[in-house]
Amino acid sequence: MSLSPTTDRSRSFGLMLGALGVVYGDIGTSPLYTLRACLAMFDSLQPDHILGVLSILFWLLMVVVSFKYVTLVLRADNRGEGGTLALLELAVRGRQGRGRSGLIMLGIFGAALFYGDSMITPAISVLSAIEGIGVVSHTLDHWVVPLALLVLIGLFSIQSRGTALVGRLFGPVMALWFVTLALLGLWQISLAPQVLQALNPVWGLRLVASHPLMSFLLLGAVVLALTGAEALYADMGHFGRPAIRRAWFALVLPALTLCYLGQGALLLRDPTAIRNPFFLMAPQWGTAALVGLATVATVVASQAVISGAFSVTRQAVQLGFWPRMRVLHTSATEQGQIYLPQVNALLLCAVLALVLLFQNSESLAAAYGFAVTGTMLTTSVLAFAVLPRGTAGGRRLLWLLVLSLLLAVDVLLFGANLFKIHEGGWMPLLVGVVVFTLMMTWRRGRQILTEQQARDRQPLAEFMEQLEAYPPARVPGTAVFMTLNVENVPPALLHNLKHNKVLHEHVVFLAIRVADVPYIAAEERFQVTRVSASAWQVVVQYGFKEDPDVPGVMRLVAEAYPELDLEPMRTSYFLSRQTVVAAHRAALPRWRRALFAFLARNSTRSTMYFKIPPNRVVEMGMQVEL
Numbered sequence: 001m002s003l004s005p006t007t008d009r010s011r012s013f014g015l016m017l018g019a020l021g022v023v024y025g026d027i028g029t030s031p032l033y034t035l036r037a038c039l040a041m042f043d044s045l046q047p048d049h050i051l052g053v054l055s056i057l058f059w060l061l062m063v064v065v066s067f068k069y070v071t072l073v074l075r076a077d078n079r080g081e082g083g084t085l086a087l088l089e090l091a092v093r094g095r096q097g098r099g100r101s102g103l104i105m106l107g108i109f110g111a112a113l114f115y116g117d118s119m120i121t122p123a124i125s126v127l128s129a130i131e132g133i134g135v136v137s138h139t140l141d142h143w144v145v146p147l148a149l150l151v152l153i154g155l156f157s158i159q160s161r162g163t164a165l166v167g168r169l170f171g172p173v174m175a176l177w178f179v180t181l182a183l184l185g186l187w188q189i190s191l192a193p194q195v196l197q198a199l200n201p202v203w204g205l206r207l208v209a210s211h212p213l214m215s216f217l218l219l220g221a222v223v224l225a226l227t228g229a230e231a232l233y234a235d236m237g238h239f240g241r242p243a244i245r246r247a248w249f250a251l252v253l254p255a256l257t258l259c260y261l262g263q264g265a266l267l268l269r270d271p272t273a274i275r276n277p278f279f280l281m282a283p284q285w286g287t288a289a290l291v292g293l294a295t296v297a298t299v300v301a302s303q304a305v306i307s308g309a310f311s312v313t314r315q316a317v318q319l320g321f322w323p324r325m326r327v328l329h330t331s332a333t334e335q336g337q338i339y340l341p342q343v344n345a346l347l348l349c350a351v352l353a354l355v356l357l358f359q360n361s362e363s364l365a366a367a368y369g370f371a372v373t374g375t376m377l378t379t380s381v382l383a384f385a386v387l388p389r390g391t392a393g394g395r396r397l398l399w400l401l402v403l404s405l406l407l408a409v410d411v412l413l414f415g416a417n418l419f420k421i422h423e424g425g426w427m428p429l430l431v432g433v434v435v436f437t438l439m440m441t442w443r444r445g446r447q448i449l450t451e452q453q454a455r456d457r458q459p460l461a462e463f464m465e466q467l468e469a470y471p472p473a474r475v476p477g478t479a480v481f482m483t484l485n486v487e488n489v490p491p492a493l494l495h496n497l498k499h500n501k502v503l504h505e506h507v508v509f510l511a512i513r514v515a516d517v518p519y520i521a522a523e524e525r526f527q528v529t530r531v532s533a534s535a536w537q538v539v540v541q542y543g544f545k546e547d548p549d550v551p552g553v554m555r556l557v558a559e560a561y562p563e564l565d566l567e568p569m570r571t572s573y574f575l576s577r578q579t580v581v582a583a584h585r586a587a588l589p590r591w592r593r594a595l596f597a598f599l600a601r602n603s604t605r606s607t608m609y610f611k612i613p614p615n616r617v618v619e620m621g622m623q624v625e626l
Contacts (some may be wrong), residue, residue, distance in 0.1 A: 015243035016250070020178065021170025023235045023244055024252050024302035026121055026228025027065070028174060031181060031259045032128040032278050032294060034224040035267075037365040041218060045271040052207025054198035054264045056215070057222050058257060060409075064376070068406050069232045070248050073379060081518035081545065082236035084110045086379060087316045089516040089544070091385040103385060105440070106319060110378025112435035114230070116371040116428025118309040121227070123354040124297035124368055126151050128361035132291035132385045135279040148355050155299055156348040160328070160339050172298050177297045178255035180290070183279045185255075185262030192265035199261075219416035223369045225260070226413075227300070228376050234308055269602065280546040294342045304357070309347060310340045311545070318514045318544040320446060321439045323603030327547055350431075358424065366417075367424035373414040374432065380407045437600065441588075445596035448587045449578070450484055457488035459507065464532040467498060472503050477570040479504035480559055482606070486511045486537060492574040495620040504572070506565050507535040512548055512610070519543040526553060528561055536564060568616070575606050577619045 020028075037043060038053045078086040088107030092100045133140040133147075189195060197203060208215040231245055263277040273280045282290045316322035328339045358364045384407065388399040417425055483490040490509060497503065509531065521542045529537045540553050551568070558566040560561045565571075578600070588596065607617050 001017040002296055003567045004093040012246070015239045016247045017171035017175065019171075019172040019243050019247040020251070021172075021300060021302050022307075023231050023239065024178075024228065025170070025174060025297070025304045026125075026231055026248065027226070028177060028181075028228070028252065028256070029125050029129070029294070029298050029301045030225050030227055031256065031263070032298070033365060034122065034221070034359045034522065035263045036261060036274060037362060038218060038221040039267070039274055040362070041214065041221060044269065045274060045496055047268055048203075048206065048210075048486060050264050050267050051195070051198045051203040052197070053218065053222070054260060055204035056207065056218070057225050057260055058199060059201055059204060060222055061253065061256065063406075063409060064159065064226050064413075065229050065232070066248070066253065068380075068409075069229050070245050072402070072406075073233050074236060074244065076383060076621055077241070080236065080240070081519045083215060083234035083312065083315070084114065084230075084375065084382070085312065085319060085544070086518065087233075087379065087382045087386060088384065089319075091382045093516060095385075097595065099117050103382065106381055109432060110375050110382075110434045111316065112439065113371050113374040113378070113428060114312055115309060116231075116431040117227075117375060117437050118366075119350040119354060119367045119431065120364060120371060120428065121305040121349045122152055122298075122302035122347075123148075123303055123358070124205060124361045124364040125301050126155075126295070126356060127364065129291065129294035129298040131361060132279040132294060135276050135321060136287050136291065145355060145359060149352060151295065151299065152302075152355065153348070155302055156306070156344055156351075157345050158340070170303070173296055173389050174300055175251070178251050179294060180293060181259035182255040185258030185260070187533075188262035188265040188281050189258065192268045195261050195265040195268055198264060201538065212282065216412070216416055217419060218345075219413050220369050220420050223373055223413050223417065225256075226376070227368060227372050230372075230379065231304060231308065233379070234311075235304075239334070243497055277429065298346040306344070306347060309343055310338050313343050314338060314341055314547070315544050316439065318542065318546070320514070321443050324601045324606070324609040326604045326608060329547075340499055354427070363424060365424075366420035367427045369413075369417040369420060370425035371432070372429035373410065373417050374428070375405075375413045380410045383403055438595070439591050441595050442599050444592070445588065445600075455478055457491070460487060460489050460537075461531060463489045464507075464535050468532050468534070472497060472501055474505055475502050475503050477572060478506040478508060478565050478567075480508045480510050480571060480573045482575050482610075483509050483511050483574065486539060490574075490576070491622055492576045492620045495576070496574055496618075499620075505534060508564070508566075509535065509537045509538070510550070510554075511539045512550075513539060513541045514544055515541050517543050518545040520546065526557055528557060528564075536561075544588070548610050550612050552611070568613075571616060573607075573617045574613050575619050577606075579621065592614065 007289075033059070035053070038057070039049065042049050063592065074082070076082070076087055078090050084107055088103065088111075091103050091107065095103065127144065130144050130147050130151070192417060232248070235245060259278075259281075262281055266277055266281055268275050270280075279287055279290060279294075313322060313325060314327055317325055317327075325340055325342055328341070354364065354367075358367070380403065384400075384403050387403065388396050391399055398558045421429060478497075481490040481493050486509065520543045524537055524541060529539075531537050538554075538557055540550075541546075542548055550573070554566050554571070558564055606612070607614050
């Protein structure tokens with residue numbers, strides 16, 4: 001049944017409004033601090049400097065955001081989903097050897113840098129908004145940090161309640177925000193229309209020619225206008241490519257351009273307004289209201305990044321790069337609205353520490369740029385491995401040429417931010433290195449354990465044939481043994497036979513697999529194979545954005561295969577609980593082994609992660625050498 005044109009337009013408008021609230025919150029609040037951070041690098045503010053900086057800023061918005069992300073990168077979707085990990089799955093698909101390993105390491109480091117971004121965005125956004133009270137009255141300056149801390153604590157404390165209700169307000173609030181940016185910019189441009197010359201790229205080229213080193217370092221501040229560009233791609237699955245593109249070209253890009261030009265027009269008339277050109281654009285009677293609106297807008301921007309951290313963590317868990325974590329769904333209808341208590345608590349502590357350490361948004365700007373450009377550079381390299389695929393001849397050559405130019409821009413932006421490591425860029429770098437080390441250690445440790453189990457275990461089919469020929473004592477009911485390797489005997493079965501010396505009437509070997517796509521169709525959810533007269537093998541597949549639900553899928557299996565006795569009160573689940581000990585010839589250095597053991601101890605229990613009722617679970621303890 002097709003939708004009527006009116007219904008279709010209404011749905012399209014709704015998606016655009018939703019994209020405004022979630023996708024563009026981060027980049028939409030960049031005008032609060034970007035131009036001030038750029039022009040603060042000049043000792044004396046000249047009209048040529050203002051026009052040159054505005055020109056560079058505008059054309060970077062056009063090249064990096066409009067062309068690279070909105071036009072090109074949105075094409076690289078993994079069944080409608082985007083983001084660094086989704087792009088990584090596309091990049092490594094079908095690849096083997098060192099190329100695959102290199103892309104995985106690069107993609108994981110890009111995802112690790114996103115956590116640094118998730119920490120800095122709430123801190124710099126809320127600080128820059130509340131700093132507007134200093135424009136109202138300098139006597140309020142000492143309240144900036146305490147108020148920012150209160151707003152952030154309130155924001156993180158409501159995460160467990162979900163964003164469904166507040167989410168309905170996000171779109172209209174951000175629509176009002178972008179309209180306000182446009183109107184303020186238009187008013188200031190009307191007072192100094194000569195600022196429109198900045199749309200001519202010649203002004204940017206003149207600034208580069210007259211101040212080459214300064215222009216290169218300037219890129220480290222100009223990149224603040226591009227923050228949130230990754231959200232265009234990461235949130236594609238929520239709103240779709242058309243809605244994101246329409247919202248950008250119809251409202252967001254014009255509003256941002258007018259706002260930056262408006263700040264430039266104000267500075268052309270009054271260079272002393274550099275202390276806070278954004279809030280000084282507004283008439284004095286409207287400053288307090290603008291501070292309030294800006295604070296709400298930064299909360300929306302922060303919410304989008306926090307939700308993004310939850311989504312990235314869940315994807316990393318599903319793909320085997322992170323230990324299992326407790327995932328709570330905060331909406332009965334929206335699968336993407338999730339809450340991770342551990343991630344939320346760690347982010348809150350990190351954000352509060354940043355506010356107390358840096359005290360103002362200007363000091364945080366250097367740290368922000370490094371995280372953003374690192375993630376953007378990662379996306380460009382992975383796009384190199386994805387977008388030209390399937391093309392040949394001149395078309396492929398054109399793809400490689402365009403991507404090379406965009407990669408050169410990203411390298412310049414990243415290189416400029418390397419000079420700011422000592423000013424605060426060390427912080428996201430440190431976070432990225434720590435998270436990258438944790439993720440790669442967990443992945444490597446799990447690989448070694450899987451290889452050991454595959455090497456030491458007996459083939460499942462032969463073992464079950466022997467059991468059927470010489471059966472142990474049988475007990476009523478069904479035993480479900482969770483397994484990683486469908487070809488071998490699960491350790492829990494061997495331990496059960498060794499200690500209890502019994503076997504259930506029905507035996508199910510259950511393997512959970514995570515595909516390299518976000519969602520799995522219902523008809524592809526599970527596959528059942530008979531292993532012996534009383535044993536079956538069930539392989540269940542989930543997408544990397546889905547949460548495993550073992551009881552739920554077992555109900556579906558029971559409906560499809562009535563001969564399997566999976567009545568909940570007659571079914572017991574057997575799991576292995578592994579304790580890591582040092583091997584005689586260790587496969588990992590001592591520090592990585594200790595790190596892996598720490599992560600394993602603190603991971604969410606299998607029963608909670610797979611939603612298995614605890615009173616139906618038997619855990620068999622075992623030691624594994626690493």
